[in-house]
Amino acid sequence: METKPGKEKPLKYVMLAGIYNEPRSGYELTKWLQVVGQHCWSVEHSSVYPALRELEKEGLISSERLPGTRGPERSIYSVTDSGREKLTVWVANASPRPAIKDEQILRVLCFDLLPRETALRQIAEVRAHHQSQLEFFLARQAALTEKQLGPLLVTRRGVLAEQAYVAWCDEVSEIIARRPA
Amino acid sequence: METKPGKEKPLKYVMLAGIYNEPRSGYELTKWLQVVGQHCWSVEHSSVYPALRELEKEGLISSERLPGTRGPERSIYSVTDSGREKLTVWVANASPRPAIKDEQILRVLCFDLLPRETALRQIAEVRAHHQSQLEFFLARQAALTEKQLGPLLVTRRGVLAEQAYVAWCDEVSEIIARRPA
């Protein structure tokens, strides 16, 4: 047995996956988790740095100190051979069902509490947000080739998910609009 | 000032929305959050009961003790007038962006670590899960009329979200399949 046969924190594997995809600093990893990772696993930087230290202590990643091109020095992490092995085992496992927290859907559940105008305005704003996310993922998709299999598939997920959200907003608007006030 | 001008826990509003939608017991609310709430806000029962007590203490919901039709006695909660007012204010507010935790997308990011067969098998299982979720939401949709505006719109979200997930799984399969091993 190696220290503990128990389960490991998903966040560490999430980060390992991000670093495997491309060597990154903690800062870059945080940014990545906040933009690309928005539809899979978004966290704050305060969770990232301690996890990086754990991963390094376990020998799953290694760091290299580099002078920042535009900014101060940072540590760039790469996945070690041992990390790659652990990651491979993890990737082959089954995932728990996605966990989603989306208050907006619950607001829509209660839309009969609002005057029609208010509801329509709210959903229009939500639509605008997801439309701009969609455009972001479309732009990213256009910049990728089939060579970059993983990033391309993840980006496709972003595109499809945002398209579905925008389509739902449109349905909500339409149904609300043609309703008796 | 009423006790605290600070922000309130989202879970309480989520539950208030669920009870407003239909008076429910803690047990029923938990079930609802686990099935319908899967694409908006899923929690365990251990979070539900304490929050119910808080909501009742604040006078936002009231309980009625009823003998269970098939099972022991339970408390059915309804939204009070005061609760309805608070809920209305909340519904009119803007929502934070959805927070999603989905390990599967990150596994796909690393699919080049797996033999093609393994990856295809995994994604087929994931597809099957979302397909069955889709069928659940479609059945639910068929049972609703436009009278039940909120539940219908929430169910539509389930349908669209699961369709998008299934479509993504198909894309992943296709791209993996026609790749050099």
Add this chain to the structure above:
DNA sequence: AAGCACATGTAAATAGTTACATGATTCC
């Protein structure tokens, strides 16, 4: 009488955020 679904609760542990803190470098 055993097993299952109903029904509710608490305590300990974990995960994650918010707020606090610091400092470098670049651009205006």
Add this chain to the structure above:
DNA sequence: GGAATCATGTAACTATTTACATGTGCTT
């Protein structure tokens, strides 16, 4: 020299899960 971005970190707090706990009533 001030603002913005880069870059990293800690501490306190909050939210949520897991595990423990208990008991009812129906079905087989």
